[in-house]
Amino acid sequence: MRSSARLAMLACASAITAIGTPLVAPVIAAAQQAPARPIYKDASQPVEARVEDLLKRMTLEEKVAQIITVWEGKTAVFDDQLQLDPKKLPAVWPDGIGQFARPSDARGAVSPRVVPGRDVRQTIALVNALQRWATTQTRLGIPILFHEEGLHGYAAVGATSFPQAMALASTWDPGLIRQINGVIAGEIRARGVHLALSPVVDVARDPRWGRIEETFGEDPYLVGEMGVAAVQGLQGDTSADRLLPAGHVFATLKHLTGHGQPESGTNVGPAPISVRELRENFFPPFEQVVRRTGIEAVMASYNEIDGVPSHANRWLLQDVLRGEWGFKGAIVSDYSAVDQLMSLHHVSPDLEGAAIRALDAGVDSDLPEGLSYKTLVKAVREGRVDEARVDVAVRRMLDLKFRAGLFENPYADVRQALAITNNDAARALALKTAQQAITLLKNDGTLPLSLAAKPTIAVIGPNADVARLGGYYGQPPHSVSILEGIRNRAGNRANILFAPGVKITENDDWWADEVKLADPAANRRMIAEAVEVAKKADRIVLAIGDTEQTSREAWADNHIGDRPSLDLVGEQQALFDALKALGKPITVILINGRPASTVTIAEQANALIEGWYLGEQGGNAVADVLFGTVNPGGKLPVTIPRNVGQLPMFYNHKPSAHRGYLFDTTAPLFPFGWGLSYTSFDIGQPRLSAGTIRPDGDVDVLVDVANTGSRAGDETVQVYVRDKVSSVTRPVKELKGFQRVTLQPGERRTVKIRLTPASFQMWNDRMERVVEPGEFDIMAGPNSVDLKTVTLTVKP
Numbered sequence: 001m002r003s004s005a006r007l008a009m010l011a012c013a014s015a016i017t018a019i020g021t022p023l024v025a026p027v028i029a030a031a032q033q034a035p036a037r038p039i040y041k042d043a044s045q046p047v048e049a050r051v052e053d054l055l056k057r058m059t060l061e062e063k064v065a066q067i068i069t070v071w072e073g074k075t076a077v078f079d080d081q082l083q084l085d086p087k088k089l090p091a092v093w094p095d096g097i098g099q100f101a102r103p104s105d106a107r108g109a110v111s112p113r114v115v116p117g118r119d120v121r122q123t124i125a126l127v128n129a130l131q132r133w134a135t136t137q138t139r140l141g142i143p144i145l146f147h148e149e150g151l152h153g154y155a156a157v158g159a160t161s162f163p164q165a166m167a168l169a170s171t172w173d174p175g176l177i178r179q180i181n182g183v184i185a186g187e188i189r190a191r192g193v194h195l196a197l198s199p200v201v202d203v204a205r206d207p208r209w210g211r212i213e214e215t216f217g218e219d220p221y222l223v224g225e226m227g228v229a230a231v232q233g234l235q236g237d238t239s240a241d242r243l244l245p246a247g248h249v250f251a252t253l254k255h256l257t258g259h260g261q262p263e264s265g266t267n268v269g270p271a272p273i274s275v276r277e278l279r280e281n282f283f284p285p286f287e288q289v290v291r292r293t294g295i296e297a298v299m300a301s302y303n304e305i306d307g308v309p310s311h312a313n314r315w316l317l318q319d320v321l322r323g324e325w326g327f328k329g330a331i332v333s334d335y336s337a338v339d340q341l342m343s344l345h346h347v348s349p350d351l352e353g354a355a356i357r358a359l360d361a362g363v364d365s366d367l368p369e370g371l372s373y374k375t376l377v378k379a380v381r382e383g384r385v386d387e388a389r390v391d392v393a394v395r396r397m398l399d400l401k402f403r404a405g406l407f408e409n410p411y412a413d414v415r416q417a418l419a420i421t422n423n424d425a426a427r428a429l430a431l432k433t434a435q436q437a438i439t440l441l442k443n444d445g446t447l448p449l450s451l452a453a454k455p456t457i458a459v460i461g462p463n464a465d466v467a468r469l470g471g472y473y474g475q476p477p478h479s480v481s482i483l484e485g486i487r488n489r490a491g492n493r494a495n496i497l498f499a500p501g502v503k504i505t506e507n508d509d510w511w512a513d514e515v516k517l518a519d520p521a522a523n524r525r526m527i528a529e530a531v532e533v534a535k536k537a538d539r540i541v542l543a544i545g546d547t548e549q550t551s552r553e554a555w556a557d558n559h560i561g562d563r564p565s566l567d568l569v570g571e572q573q574a575l576f577d578a579l580k581a582l583g584k585p586i587t588v589i590l591i592n593g594r595p596a597s598t599v600t601i602a603e604q605a606n607a608l609i610e611g612w613y614l615g616e617q618g619g620n621a622v623a624d625v626l627f628g629t630v631n632p633g634g635k636l637p638v639t640i641p642r643n644v645g646q647l648p649m650f651y652n653h654k655p656s657a658h659r660g661y662l663f664d665t666t667a668p669l670f671p672f673g674w675g676l677s678y679t680s681f682d683i684g685q686p687r688l689s690a691g692t693i694r695p696d697g698d699v700d701v702l703v704d705v706a707n708t709g710s711r712a713g714d715e716t717v718q719v720y721v722r723d724k725v726s727s728v729t730r731p732v733k734e735l736k737g738f739q740r741v742t743l744q745p746g747e748r749r750t751v752k753i754r755l756t757p758a759s760f761q762m763w764n765d766r767m768e769r770v771v772e773p774g775e776f777d778i779m780a781g782p783n784s785v786d787l788k789t790v791t792l793t794v795k796p
Contacts, residue, residue, distance in 0.1 A: 040407070041141075047242075047402045051395055057140060060387060061095040063394045064377050066142065068370020071101035072108030082106050082115070084126055089133050096138045098397060099145045101368045103127050103193065104156035111511030112475055117157045120191065120421055124412045127192035131410040143406040145397070150196035150234070150249070151214055151472040152615065153430075154187045158477055160426040160616065164470035164593070165200060167437040167612035169216035169637035170675075172716045172740050174229035180433055181233025185248045187421050192412030194404040195297060196234055196249045201227035201285035202257070202301075204638065205650050208265025210552045210561030213470055213593035213613065215260060217637025218650045218672065220281050221735045224288035227253070231293040238294045242328075244404045253289050255301035255334060256310060256321065257282045261648070266562045267554035268302040268344070276728075278305070279763050281652075287325050296329035296400060300363060302337050309345045311337045317362035330396040332365040333358065335555075338372040351375050356385055364393040422477055427617060434614040434621030436714070439634035440676040446585045446606035448628025448678060449539065451493040458497045458537035459483050460530050460579060461544045462504045462572070463591040468545075470593060470613030471510055471552050478616065482543050482589065485619025489627055497537055499530035501575045510548035513559045523571040527578050534579055540586040541626065542579060544572045545611075551593030566597035566644050573600065580604055589622060595640045602669055610636065628678065633714030633740065635675035635783065642669045651784040652731040673718050673735075673783035679709030679745070683717060685788045686780040692793045695760075695771035699792060701753045703780045707743035715782060716740040717751045722777040724791075727764050733779060733787075760794060 039045050040054035055063075070093070077088040102108075104123045106115040118126065127146060135141045149155035153162045162168065162180050171177070181199075188196055201223050204215040216226040236248035244250060258271030258278065273282065289295050298321060300310040310316055311333055321327045341347050341354035348354040355372040356379060366373035379385040401407065420426070440447070449457070459482065467479030480488070487496050503518035503526070534540050550569050552561035567573070577600075579586055587607040590596055591614070602608055609632070614621055624630040641649045642665070651672035658666040684704035693699050703717050719737040723730040737753035755778070760771045773796045781787035 043408050047399060050402050050407075051398045054140065054142070054398060055391060055395060058394070059095070060377055060380055060390070062140065063390055064373060065093070065095040066098035066397050067365050067390070067393045068373045069099040069101050069365065069367045070097055070370075071368035073369055074100070075107045078107070084129050086129060086133055090137070096134060096140070096142050097130070097144045099147060099365060099367070100130065102148055103146050104148060104191065111509050112157070113509055113511070117475065119157045120417045121414055123156065123191045124414050124417060128411050131192070135410060143401060143410040145195055145401055145404070145406065146193040147195040147197055147252075148188050148193045149472045150184045150188055150198040151200065152470065153474050153476075154184055155472050155474045156191070157475045158421055159187050159474040160184075160422045160430055161469050161474050161476045161479065162430050163434050163437045163615040163618070164213050164613035165216055166213045166593070166637065167614055168433065169222065169226055170439050170610070170612065170634040171433065171436040172222070172635050172738055173436060174225050176433060176436065177226050177229040178233040180429060181230045182236075183426050183429060185234045185236070187426070188249050189247055190412060190417035190420055192410070194244065194249055194406065195252065195400070197252045197254065197299065198234065199227050199230035199251065200254055201289060202255055202260035203282050203285060204260040205648050206261050206265040207566055207595040207638065207641065208562055208564060208644065208647070209260065209262060209267060210554055210563070210594070211267060211471070212260070212595075212638070213551060214472065214553075218639060219637065219652065219735050220284040222637055222738070224285035227285050227289045228292050231289055231295050235293065235296070238296070242294060242296070242403050250296040250400060250404060252297040252299050252332060253286060253295050254299035256286055256298055256316065257301055258303055258305050259301040262303055265564070265647075271303045271305050273305060275767070276763055283320070286321075290321070290325040290327050295327070296403070297332055298327060298329065299332050299334055300337065302334055302340065304345060309341055309347060311363055312341055312347060312357045312361050314361045322362070330364045330400055331362050333363050333367050335368045336371070338363060338366050352379055352384070355379065359385065359389055359393060364396045430615050431617035431620055434618050435624055435630045437612065437614060437634050438621060438625050438632045439610040439636055439674075440607070440625075440632040441610055441670055441674065442602060442605065442608040443676055443678075444606050446539070446587060447626065449587075449626050451490060451627060454493055454495065455538040456495040456497065456536060457486065457490070458499070458534040458540045459486055459543070460499050460501045460534060460540060461542045461575070462500055462502050463545050463589070464541075464543040465498060465500065466508070467616065467618055468548060468591050468613050469615065471548060473510065473548070476616040480617055480619035482541075482591075482619045482622050485621070485623035486541070486626065488620060489623035489629070497533050499533040500526060501530040501542070502526050502571045504547045504570050504572065505549050508547040508549055510552055512549065513556075515549045515560065517570055520571060524574075527571065527575050530575065531578050531582065534582055534584065537584065540579055540582075540584055541589065542576060542586060543589045543591055544568060544575070545590045545592030545596065546594065548593075563594075564644065566595060566641060568596060568598065576601055576605075587626065591618075595638055597641055597643050597669060599642050599669060610634070631678045631711060631713040633675065633677060633716070635673050635716050636670060637672070639668045639672045640670040642667070652734050654729050655732055656729070671783055671785045673716075675716070675783070677713040677715065679707055679711045679713040681713070681715040681743070681782065682706045682708050683715070683781055683788070686719070686778055686790045688778065688790055688792055692795055695773065695794055695796070696757055698754055698756050701737065701755060701778055701780065703751045703753070704748060705741060705743065705751055706748040707745055710745050712742065712744050714740055714742050717753070718781060718783065719753045719755070720779040720784065720787060721755070721759055722779070723760070723762065723772070724775045724777060726762060726772055726774070728762070730762060733784065735784070
């Protein structure tokens, strides 16, 4: 305190004492009291007030820092051992860090096989050190928002790897999806990360597209239900105050939209989709998640729609997402997608123009390096952008940080993280999920395999002795291959032989740019060796399909992942043909990222299983199904075409589609919703709680399902709707409800599925969402083909 002020205070105190009013102590206390605590640092204040208080204190440079991200640029503050050097931080990021991508990787976009990622302790050490610097050494003490990938498990060293998204959808069990994502959230949050880039709710309608494995399939309703469950698992219950609960992370809904049916089936290609098609098929999963979950982040898609890239599409991001659906959170870019407004789409002349275009469209954060948004300081200074527009984006990103609790506790605890990461419960859930995802496509009675006579089983194939996890994978402590799983389950009750048969690609690293097919001559020699091994066996188990290279995200011109064919890659078909010629019972297991047109195999194999990518416990789950410990109950979330010439192929087509082909059929190899069991079920005629309803009314569909076989099993009752006559054309059927049930032998149960007005709504010829009066077919069955029908009337 300055001496003059102190003298004045003492003089005032003396005067007060002289007139008999004892106020000396309060006056001194008030004078000595520290400045009032800023509102933004007061956790008792409303989030909105904290955001506004902080925003008004920030410089333009500090604001822009909050809407950009650091990923590969993090090496600028690392030493030669890729460890953080705190002394470098102030010079590299003088205005703080808004968002930090993937702290679990070593240095950005590099394969963990080349540069191993950080384990639990190392990730937390980096996160905590960066947060300590951000909160104590930067001017305003704004914490960092970290994000990670969590599509089917935390994509990090030591984390639990669940089945890939397509396999998760094959469970047809939203409750299980919710539980899985709760585990994923816990493992991510335990390392100090509060945002996950998941789930994907793109409706996938082209199996040539390498990213189809990341989706929940082709149906808007199924995708929406799985997406809602995933977000609920990741975020927990945020309905009351939008505050992030402990042990959870904010989810990022992606990719808005049309991404799943790109032109030519190639990633980031234009989406030749009308507004009606968007609203009927591609929007619904996003709308359901936004309206029902309180999702806090949405990622725009790479593609264009009607000439406008999603990251520049104000109608999509503002009018629809925020205006119609009421989204309140932050919109983040896909990686480098803002830059691509210049480099790929050519709708902006430079990065500054790309930044202005994306910001105006409503993109709040530029991932992963902020190359475009870094130009916004200059653009504001030159008057090309109003600072108030920057404030809108900053406000939303700060809002996320406050609601995540980062200003109160930005740190992670190593002991807690070690206790929950890939623990017994997580591994058990990974096994259960893989068991429920496995889909039996064909079985002539060969399965389950008996161990009674100690058989000799030849396990053959390029996917037998490796646990394929799929794209955006983590590195769990141990992953179980099919061969290992069979040996685990069979023990000394069977003689297990093995031969790889063929190689698919020379390398199977998802991250590697080059994809080189294995040498055909070498594969022919390996086929001959496999045949010799199989000759010694009583039966054959053949594991074929994809590697992580033959179906993946094509994220650059030199990193391709889409294919013009759905046939098996390389000499895998020749391997099957050679083994089939032995005349021994053969079970084929598909481990793959995209639907495979295995027409000959489907005809000639004794049993055929679709596994997709089954996660770290996939081998044990496959063995459980093979030997009958587990009765398979998965259902296809996509249609399997017979060949690529049938594309596009999806079950909910319009009436005029699929008239016919010369010399071939329009029927799929396997229909949407298909999946068999080791037991048998009878699904009865659907009954309605009312034969007639009003347009705003509900109706219950009652379906009796009975296990008519000799063992317990799961059946999924599926309910479809068809508008028989409408003002615009409508699909021949649309999934509107489903329920997976477990029944004991002889058990019968009535499944009740409620249809609401949303089940009958359509976009009419004036593009109004309405329920048109008339008759509707209500169909129920075990898949999209074998259905029984009752008629419902909707009266005006």
